[in-house]
Amino acid sequence: MLAYQFPGQGAQSAGFLHRLPQHPVVTATLDEASQVLGTDVLTLDTPDALRSTVAVQVGLVVAGVATARVLADAQLSPDISAGLSVGAYAAAVSCGALAFPDALRMVHKRAELMETAYPSGYGLAAISGLTERQLETLAANQTKDGLPQVYVGNVNAPRQIVMAGADAALDALIERALAAGARKATRLAVSVPSHCELLGDAADALIDYARNVPFQAPHSVYVGNRGGRPLHTADAIRDDLATNMRYTVRWFDALTVMLEMGAQVVVEAPPGQVLTDIVRDQWPQTKALALSSISPDQWVATVRRRLGPVSGER
Structure with missing residues (x-):
């Protein structure tokens, strides 16, 4: 089985849209x-533009959909799709639950709401080497010391956690985490406190907006962010996308489900390869491939080779 994973905010790098394949399908998608x-949209990946949450989130969805369309043009389509945070929108397009234009408009609205709620002073920090429970304890202790609350934003792996909150509180938590034995703790290139109650009001506004966005039941499996479980109805996927900024992303649970369902090859859309590294670290027997790490003219051949005797074609 073939699974696609689409990265979230923080994976972006300058010029990432310009590094997509020189392919008619990509040109059509950009147009x-x-x-x-x-x-x-090719103006959205400059260093200046990438300071904008709107530019980053829209650009990531464009890259994800363009990638899926390149592979579909070669008769490669996923049995399972999942995306981390805003990557979930590309996953919803990939599995047929959401039309690309509607995904673009909803992501633009999502990013505007997030950016308006917290234009500065907030963000995310990635911490490796401590468990979710350990970080919750550290965060609770520093809240008792008078710092703003910090929240668990993403559980990417059992000891790879992303925390959300105010800059000063995140910087203090990084110091505490390193002192407590974390292998690595660093701020991410994200300027909003994603996936926590700080975005509750923004999520409510996006829920209202999403009521008028048409969704369909997926034609292949979609795995959600909030529960890390397969979602089979249009309404369930709408709710997952509209609310995921408010709740912890259970990415490790989502990956576990994908592999339990039989995913043998897991392909990560560009940019970046953080999600691929998680799969390789946690499930070394699984064939994981980050397309950004290989030449675009080798994408199709490489995916087919990883699939082996199973063509993956439909």
Whole structure:
């Protein structure tokens, strides 16, 4: 079985849209996105543009959908799709639950709400080497010391956790985590406190917006963020996308489900390869591939080779 995973905010790098394959399907996808949004999407991946949450989130969805379409053009389509945070929108398009133009408009709205709620002073920190429970204890202790509350934003692996909150509180937590034995603790290139109650009001506004967005039942499996479980109805996927900014992303649970369902090859859309590294670290027997790490003209051949005697074609 073939599974796709789509990265979230923090994976972006300058020029990532320009590094997509020189392929007619990519050109058509970029043109479609530009028309829907009323702007040239190839202006969204400059260093200046990437300071904007809107530019980053929209760009990631464009890259994810363009990637899925390149593979679909070669008759490769996923049995399972999942995306971390905003990557879930590309996953919803990939499995047929959401049309690309609607995904673009909803992500643009999502990013605007997040950026407006917290234009500065907040963000995320990734901490490796401590468990969720250990970090919750450290966060609770520093809240008792008078610092703002810090929240568990993502559980990417049992000892790879992303925390969300105010800058000063995150910086203090990084110091405490390193002192407590964390292998690594660093701030991410994200300027909003994603996946916690700080975005509750923004999530409520996106829920209202999403009521008028058409969703369909997926034609292949979609694995959600909030519960890390397969979702089979249009309404369930709408709710997952509209609310995921408010709740912890259970990415490790999502990956576990994908593999339990039989995923043998897990392909990560560009940019980056953090999600691939998680799979390789936690499930070394699984064939995990980050497309950003290979030449675009080798994407199709490499995926087919990893699938082996099972063609993966439909």
